[in-house]
Amino acid sequence: METIGLIAGNRNLPFLFARQARRAGFRVAAVGFAEETDLRLKAEVDEFTLISVGQLGRLLAFFRKAGARRAVMQGQIRHKLIYSKIKPDWRAALLLLRMRDKKTDSMLSAVADELGRHGVRLEPATWLMEPYLAGRGVLGRVRPSKALARDIAFGRELARGIGALDIGQTVAVKRQSCVAVESIEGTDQALRRAGRLAGPGLTVVKLAKPRQDLRFDLPVVGLKTFRTLEKVKAAALALEAGKTLFLDREKCLALADRAGICVVAE
Numbered sequence: 001m002e003t004i005g006l007i008a009g010n011r012n013l014p015f016l017f018a019r020q021a022r023r024a025g026f027r028v029a030a031v032g033f034a035e036e037t038d039l040r041l042k043a044e045v046d047e048f049t050l051i052s053v054g055q056l057g058r059l060l061a062f063f064r065k066a067g068a069r070r071a072v073m074q075g076q077i078r079h080k081l082i083y084s085k086i087k088p089d090w091r092a093a094l095l096l097l098r099m100r101d102k103k104t105d106s107m108l109s110a111v112a113d114e115l116g117r118h119g120v121r122l123e124p125a126t127w128l129m130e131p132y133l134a135g136r137g138v139l140g141r142v143r144p145s146k147a148l149a150r151d152i153a154f155g156r157e158l159a160r161g162i163g164a165l166d167i168g169q170t171v172a173v174k175r176q177s178c179v180a181v182e183s184i185e186g187t188d189q190a191l192r193r194a195g196r197l198a199g200p201g202l203t204v205v206k207l208a209k210p211r212q213d214l215r216f217d218l219p220v221v222g223l224k225t226f227r228t229l230e231k232v233k234a235a236a237l238a239l240e241a242g243k244t245l246f247l248d249r250e251k252c253l254a255l256a257d258r259a260g261i262c263v264v265a266e
Contacts, residue, residue, distance in 0.1 A: 005068035006030040008037045009075025017074040018044045020128040029066035031059050054088035060118050072123050073216045103166040108216040124214035134265045136241035140253045142262040152238045155205030163209035169219050170206040174198045188228045195232025203236040208243040222247035226255045236262040
């Protein structure tokens with residue numbers, strides 16, 4: 001039986017992937033992070049170890065001992081941790097020294113390359129997760145008005161621009177004006193800021209980057225995001241079909257329908 005390595009960040013995605021992989025007949029060897037990972041994951045996998053962010057050597061040693069030749073990244077590791085007091089081990093420190101910048105894509109690509117050098121191929125984060133990918137079309141009961149359709153198109157253009165610069169994945173717009181751009185603070189805080197600035201009626205667009213590496217940092221939405229949309233009285237959420245992980249879909253769409261939020265993906 002093949003062992004798959006799981007690099008497990010926060011929230012529910014590591015749990016969902018572990019269950020999918022074991023149902024498909026794989027053993028799962030998971031690396032969690034003391035700063036991020038829900039420790040209940042240990043009960044959902046075959047092998048588990050806990051490290052700190054920056055302990056790349058221990059991660060590689062664990063996968064080597066477990067016999068994992070393939071691995072997947074699931075769950076967020078907050079980028080703001082690079083500003084914390086976390087101390088990288090010598091292997092991670094050398095990796096950081098070789099990097100031209102500390103953008104999310106640069107850091108995760110460097111980790112993926114290091115895994116490859118040690119015989120572990122990083123698979124796309126979409127692998128085995130097809131049931132959780134957003135489909136195409138109007139996903140709830142609320143259809144976009146002409147005004148919302150214009151804001152969605154405007155927001156998509158902006159989101160592709162910030163994605164190309166690796167700034168963030170999400171923008172909030174209103175009446176074809178940019179209200180807020182997501183950066184290091186994350187989607188929910190960006191939406192709360194947008195709500196304070198522009199009030200009800202926001203259109204939120206969350207897209208994969210134009211050159212999205214499917215191995216990591218895919219757009220993810222779930223109940224927390226939808227509760228924030230409800231709180232700020234957003235009018236619409238636009239996603240990218242096939243590249244957005246949509247968690248708790250039925251509950252999210254039921255909430256959106258009650259709140260009058262249009263949800264579309266293309």
